[in-house]
Amino acid sequence: MLLTLGIIVGLVGVYYVFMNVYPIFGRKPSRDEMKKxxxxxxxxxxxxxxxxxxxMNMSFSTTLGILRDMIKGSPNRRPATSLAMDKPQFIGNGxxxxxxxxxxxxxxxxxxxxLLLDPMFGRTxxxxxxxGKNRYSNGIPFEIAELPHIDAVILSHDHYDHLDYGSIMKLKDKVNRFIVPLGVSGHLIRWGVPAAKIEEHDWWEEFTYQGLELACTPANHFSGRSVNDRGATLWCSWVIKGKQSNIYFSGDSGYTPHFKHIGDKYGPFDLTLMECGQYDERWADIHLMPEETVQAHLDVKGKVMLPIHWGAFTLAMHDWNDPVTRAVRAAQEKGVEIVTPRIGQTITLRGSDIGNYTKTDWWVQA
Known part of the structure; x- marks a missing residue:
């Protein structure tokens, strides 16, 4: 019994040390921060x-079903070859x-x-x-050193597919400001980002940054980077309004009335970047199904929709290109203007019209 107890205490000690020494986990909020x-x-x-x-429906039978689906796999859960990428344009024309x-x-x-939105540039x-397996494109279409100086990094939440330690470490000296939901600053500070460069916001807070009008808006999701910090930090979507354009970035979310509330308060939007991928009926409360992506775009009063949260990683059981295929079909059925650029392709918005964009179903040939 003493030996067993000693092993348990030792394992707990190793876990505690590992959680506090390994930087990628970030940092949980302190008691003082939690009071705020x-x-x-x-x-x-x-x-x-x-x-x-x-x-999330996590009954015993559902869990077995998920495990069965993961083991069974699908030949189309990843592209057969690495996705081709375009060279991005980093110099704007106004x-x-x-x-x-x-x-x-x-x-x-x-x-x-x-502005960089959820700049996860890591391999997995x-x-x-x-x-784990590398991203579908086997990299990103540029070196981080090639990026211009970034006015702001805007984060939606702290999950690994949105907040990446390696990317932040390479970016942090090129960024003027990090704009994040409540609690996320703790991760960044642990990684060496000065607290003075970070600002946190709660839902429905409005503020200005370098002439832009921003609002931190709701999302129906969750947060966490380890086994004991679920909900320790906030998650959100973002409204970004300039003199020329009004942009909505959905972050991750299930479909709820919050989209209509955002549209009523801040719409219409010239462009929406809407989550579309890594979905399943078993966790539909926290991720949009593709048809819901189109409806959410309509709810926020969007004009042009760009589907995101697909095309890089396999985080669900559907085919890798199923999200965009279904979203395009739903958009056509509802008369929604949808743009589906290749990875790295820069598209220009002139008023409410897409300028230099050629519509192709590139994911079919990939």
């Missing part, structure tokens, strides 16, 4: 919560432009400002990035 978070309407019982409860890098990582140029979304 308690002022947020989204905070309760020592964690952030969704107004609409987000449930118009609003967006460059999608796969999954949710994008560069938004608006009113002469450069994991606390152990040397494990």
């Amino acid at each position: 978070f308690a002022k947020s309407p989204q905070y309760g019982l020592d964690k952030f919560e969704n107004p609409v409860p987000a449930m 118009d609003t432009s967006v460059t999608w890098f796969g999954h949710s990582a994008s560069l938004l140029m608006i009113d002469g400002k450069s 979304p994991s606390p152990f990035p040397w494990l």
